[in-house]
Amino acid sequence: MSQQSRRRPSQPYRPPKKDPVRILAFDALRAVDERDAYANLVLPPLLRRAREQDDFDSRDAALATELVYGTLRRQGTYDAIIAECVDRPLREVDPPVLDVLSLGAHQLLGTRIPTHAAVSASVELARVVLGDGRAKFVNAVLRRISQHDLDGWLDRVAPPYDEDPEDHLAVVHSHPRWVVSALWDALGGGRAGIEDLLEADNERPEVTLVARPGRSSTGELLELLGEEGGLPGRWSPYAVRLAEGGEPGALDPVREGRAGVQDEGSQLVAIALADAPLEGRDERWLDGCAGPGGKAALLGALAAGRGAALVAAEKQPHRARLVERALAGNPGPYQVVTADGTRPAWRPGTFDRVLVDVPCSGLGALRRRPEARWRRRPEDLDGFAPLQRALLREALESVRVGGVVGYATCSPHLAETRAVVDDVLEARDGSVGAEWIDARPLMPGVPALGDGPDVQLWPHLHGTDAMYLALLRRTA
Secondary structure, three states, X not given: OOHHHHOOOOOOOOOOOOOHHHHHHHHHHHHHHHHOOXXXXXHHHHHHHHHHHOOOOHHHHHHHHHHHHHHHHOHHHHHHHHHHHOOOOHHHOOHHHHHHHHHHHHHHHOOOOOHHHHHHHHHHHHHHHOOHHHHHHHHHHHHHHOOOOHHHHHHHHOOOOOOOHHHHHHHHHOXXXXXXXXXXXXXXXXXXXXXXXXXXXXXXXXXXXXXXXXXXXXXXXXXXXXOOOEEEOOOOOOEEEEOXXXXXXXXXXXXXXXXXXXXXXXXXXXXXXXXXXXXXXXXXXXXXXXXXXXXHHHHHHHHHHOOOEEEEEEOOHHHHHHHHHHHOOOOOOEEEEEOOOOOOOOOOOOEEEEEEEOOOOOHHHOOOOOOHHHHOOOOHHHHHHHHHHHHHHHHHHHEEEEEEEEEEEOOXXXXXXXXXXXXXXXXXXOOOOEEEEOOHHHOOOOOOOOOOOOEEOOHHHHOOOOOEEEEEEEOO
């Protein structure tokens, strides 16, 4: 028999199978990586386009969403596992290849997708977006990953807790080490509390609606959602929690701006400022950092119910337009101004109540923006610090004597919370005096609010973003 006759016939070329769900998830991850985009902004238009162009149903949308958010939340863990399965430093793996590997790792270790399906679907995705050559590399790596479950891999890649607690938690719960350290400092306590917090950061948050008083009610929203579609909020009298998979944009009150999507922690901050005790005039309120407008819309509705007017100030013009949209139809008087809160466009002592929800690291909203944990660096806090202090100083100047200022931030980092308030109060030059107001009684029914007088909310304790609030009364 000739040599040629003993050769196996070559296999015919098989085109890769295009899976719209996984291609969409890959596209979202590439946008997050290449453009520093946020998944919560990138994903909705991709899903809308897929529904219009493909046979893409609600189950497909749910899977694509889980693949994107699950991969981003567990990125640190998956990176550590992938690094054990490749023959080069992870930084030398092309980012698109790493995205496909991470998507595959999440399907293998973080979902109930069968192993063979997770590997084959990921290899087919690699063939479509990377080419056949690199698809072979993906196949080999994922087959190594599939040899152990998640717990087995964590035993191999995470250092023992007793030897390095922070690095152990960083790998197991997929947070940068410095974030683990900062959250632990802010939370205090032992291992159980910090693990609960880190686990909560990796869970999908509920979608919470706010019924803007005077414009809609929780009863209206609950009736529209039905018994299985929504539940009352835990803490805010204006909150309604959507059942998983609920679509807020389908509700008339949301489309009409009478209700909105707003975390319950943000609602509590606005309500506490509005309910803080005040003597004398209560006619002029200011939201000094109003964009994108959620708190301003709730404050505007609360102010209208008291016969007060709201000024909503936002430095960035495009965000000021979002505030205009959020406040449109407010039942009481309001004004949106494009202004820098550190250089006020109003006279000192103009307002009775002032809220400054300052720009920050966003470490309190890692459930909603999981990619933020990988973008932030410790040095970023040095950039926020002067702005945060300047905004609080000017807020105290802007309120009248006897008026109330709320300093809020969506971060529990001590450098962005109590340290800012203490510094401003200690550094005042005598022209403005201020005293603490205990914020805890202004959140009735909310447990575990600490020793006061300020309040720190937590995802694992309250089911909210980690919002911080300090209330101050101007005394001179």
